[in-house]
Amino acid sequence: MKGTEHLTVQREGATLVLTLNRPDARNALSLAMLVGLYDGWLEADADDTVRSIVLTGAGGTFCAGMDLKALAGDRMQGQHHRDRLKADPDLHWKAMLRHHRPRKPVIAAVEGHCVAGGTEILQGTDIRVAGESATFGLFEVRHGLFPIGGSTVRLQRQIPRTHALEMLLTGRPYSAREAAGIGLIGHVVPDGTALAEALEIADRINACGxxxxxxxxxxxxxxxxxxxxxxxxxxxxxxxxxxxxxxxxxxxxxxxxxxxxxxxxx
The missing domain is CATH 1.10.287 (Helix Hairpins)
Known part of the structure; x- marks a missing residue:
């Protein structure tokens, strides 16, 4: 199990748990995190003893999106991570499940903020659980940006188009209950229990062929x-x-x- 300074990997039985681990920055996506994510997807698929994957975040939050400052400047984590991106310019899209789909089921366990790039990664997962205080949304248009992680294509295929367009065009936050109501997530659970619920779902999957x-x-x-x-x-x-x-x-x-x-x- 590899992992990086911003992505931890651990086994829970037949489940591989990938944890976005940059809580001081609300788990904003860094290059170190993206490299760890992509390696985690590959590790899960290469190991036949892994039957499911859970993606979660440390510190009571899921992911606040891309850290544009870190990715654009000298704060990018580690020359070896930069070398990985140079060797595979598509790596970040694979990490965010835009250009890669693991063959094992991926369950998202969401607490706190799951916005911008966090909501985009969410759309690449298969089953989604959230704490009742979780927040979702695609804020890019509020900053004059485009949600290029796949949301203009995927979201309308996952929820009704009118809801997809409202989320994309207003850039407003959505509560967990509202996200469940439009079909973006499947389960709303008490705060602090999303990971436990996701692992229970994973266990049920793991018991199947x-x-x-x-x-x-x-x-x-x-x-x-x-x-x-x-x-x-x-x-x-x-x-x-x-x-x-x-x-x-x-x-x-x-x-x-x-x-x-x-x-x-x-």
Missing amino acids: PLAVEAVKASVYETAEMTETDGLAAELARGRPVFDTADAKEGTRAFAEKRPPVYKRA
């Missing part, structure tokens, strides 16, 4: 913009091979024998 879970996630995303006919054909192509796996046989056998299944990704 990993090949089936990954195939289901892949099918949902790859068919999202297809016609129904094309999508159903793609679903069959993605789903049929799952039935031929040893895990599928183990799952049905365990059900018949009234015992927990033991999946082996085979």
Whole structure:
């Protein structure tokens, strides 16, 4: 488990927990954080013992967006991080889940501010839990900027367009309850419990067949913009091979024998 000075990585059973760890700056995105994030996504997908990922923030906040001063000036963290970005100019977009989608499910555990770049990263996650005092929003237009992390494309596909346009064009903050009401997040929990709830969801995912879970996630995303006919054909192509796996046989056998299944990704 690598991590960086602004991104911590730890295991909780079969879940890899990535924590944005710059609480003094409300976890604003730095280059060190972005490098750590991208490495975390890659680590999770490369390790077959990892079945889910939880993304959260330290210090009672999720992410207040991009630290433009740090990224533009001498405060960028470490020459080795700059070298990584130079070698892969797309790294920051991959870290923010704009140009990269992990094959393992990603659950966001949000407390406090999740705004600007934080809300943009959120749109790349699969399941979202927030404390009741969490705040969401895309503030870029208030500063004459453009939310270039994918929000003008993704948001209207995740929530009704009228709500997407209001969020994008007004730059106003949204409460957790309001965000849940428009479908941006799925769970609102008492403050301080978002991570625990996310880990419980992860545990339920981890108990399922990993090949089936990954195939289901892949099918949902790859068919999202297809016609129904094309999508159903793609679903069959993605789903049929799952039935031929040893895990599928183990799952049905365990059900018949009234015992927990033991999946082996085979």
